[in-house]
Amino acid sequence: MAITQRQLFLDHLAQTTDFPMSLEIVRAEGSYMYDPDGKSYLDLISGISVSSIGHRHPRVVEAIKNQVDQYMHLMVYGEYIQTPQVALAQKLAELLGEGLDSTYFVNSGSEANEGAMKLAKRATGRAEIISMKKAYHGSTQGVLSIIGDEDFKRGFRPLLPGTRSIQFDSEEELERITNKTAAVIVEPIQGEAGYSPPSQEYLGALRKKCNDTGTLLIFDEVQCGFGRTGKMFAHQHYGIKPDIITLAKGMGGGMPIGAFIASRELMAHFKDNPILGHITTFGGHPVSCAASLACVNVIVDEKLAEGVKVKEQLFRELLVHKNIKEVRGKGLMLAVQLDTFENVQTVIDHCLKNGVISDWFLFCDNAIRLSPPLNITEVDIRKACKILLEGIDLI
Template identity: 35%
Template sequence: MSALLPTYQRHNIELVEGTGSFVKDTQGITYLDFMMGIAVCNTGHRHPYVEQRLKEQLGQLWHTSNLFESSKQERVATLLTENSHLSHAFFCNSGTEANEGAFKLIRKWTQKTEILSFSQSFHGRTFAMMGATGQEKVKEGFGEMVADFKHLVFNDLSSLDAITEKTGAVWLEIIQGEGGVIVADDAWLEALMKRTKAYGVKIVVDEVQTGIGRTGSRFAFEQTPLKPDIITVAKGLGSGFPVGAIITTAEAATIFTPGTHGSTFGGNPLAMTAAEATLDLLLTDELLHEVQEKGNYLMRRLAAELPETSLHSVRGRGLMIGIEFERPVAGIVQALQQVGMLVVSAGPHVVRLLPSLFVTREELDLALEKIKQVCQQEVMV
């Protein structure tokens, strides 16, 4: 009997070794990993540059406190802000923590309690972020949610009429990852930007899954008309090490002052070393262009070669790809494991592909063949 609380529906696989796009389990079985810890290992498993930088830091210092200066935090904050239109960063340990911090910042900044989020969104599992999330399954059994959040229909123009002078912020994902890899429409985002500007409403973009190169740009919002006041990042920022960040404007620095927010482990030397090395690798025009090209190549081939009888659509940006099927995909996920490939679902009908951003063309072709093989076996249940 396990001593762990049963909060996860685990696969009967224990992974013990990984390099690049491949992992190995305790039975010695090798898998092509198109899950990457759910968009965490954007540099792949154990990238040599990140690994070497971490080894060096392990021999120096592991933890101090945020009561002391940190040149490592300064360097990572500079990399994040110089690669966006924003100017200040705060470091924490996860995407949920980044979103919680953003929630506090919005409340103090705007002095308003109404925040508009969207159906099928996902922003985390702390109590406030359950309230922000537009999926009832996350909230079941926990009683009344934090009352600040109202949920609008994603990609629906008429929903934007709810944005008024009473609204503190609009909170959204550019691509709803957990909600089914749903891409925000540019015309809708343009209307959202116009309406928020008219009423002086802040925009918070949750880039926890889409950020740090995943969609073929540094942040997904760069491919849209939006200019957010706050972005939150985590997952891909640390190549597997726990790290999250709030990135925001100079005005916010007059709101989040000493004593208003904090984190014991946030921005520790190991996390900052991993983040700096990760950003060195991923925030280059060459790499981002390759991510776009690889994503377009894979989506084009998936749409053309998967059986029309079972396929509903292929969508996404960069290397964040959703394959929607006519039937539930639980069987596909299991069958792909049987042929040596790891993927994750995004709702009942969508298989999500989240490979390393350094994935090769050969590995993309191998993934395509495995997906075709499973689809042809008609194992969907």
């Protein structure tokens, strides 16, 4: 008997749980993925907020093919003038505005946050990094030190010294930021905590406290950036600008890319003491940059961020059920709050059986994650909500 792909997957790919979904996909397009038997799955999580303009958007595919015909990897990032990098960095500076006009490209959100932490320590000469409880910033050792859940950290200690967590959206806790703090890193909308937005007053007080103590403010928009909340970047809802912003996920149209962005003056600290203060081999890969620029242009040209509010409202209108405690979040970054993980799993299993992909959160496992492509249709929203509600009927 021939060995199946599933068995090869289990035998040779490193697993991080004893219960992987093990869903085999052979094709994906738009808001749908397809298994070897041709069954379709409506993707309500976009590969965890990555495929924000759908799978294999034609303009992204075209940009990839065109760039592959020119060149791929050339040299360690930052030495050669490569048009895809330059064009993307220029576009990001245009969208982010003054003070966030110098981009360092990396490969992922974890790397972006690692780079931002290094930059903050180098620029301030301080060591302390403050993050938020229930925050998620990645899995490498540096950012593992600043995620806000001890269960994920204790098996890997000791981690970075000089890190501490404070309560998200608590103005009282801001008193723990002092003139010894290099940076505070915060998600403008917490992701793995179950899509929790802060108050306007909190972010304003946080910005002021950082100003008063000479502390750099880092916004992690890895999950909430690029139109997902109804604006190109989530901090634009609040009118508060960070000193450093980190990006990834929905940035690449499905290709691996991340970035941390600051002012030219701030980023210049990597040029001396020592030179080559941060290095990456594949960061700013020209194919990923070409894909990213196409993705950003699709979001802008098709006004996808502007269309998010109507789609959010439709989800909220449809997802009404006695077993739903609340629908929380902003834009197409929504958490459907139930009561237990077991009930969430019941709904996820029902959805999977009926061709809808949903998920839970690392630090909020009693809520269902909704993070579909920004260009999901009204028809597909109605279809998804019908199946979700059928699953909720089972609990």
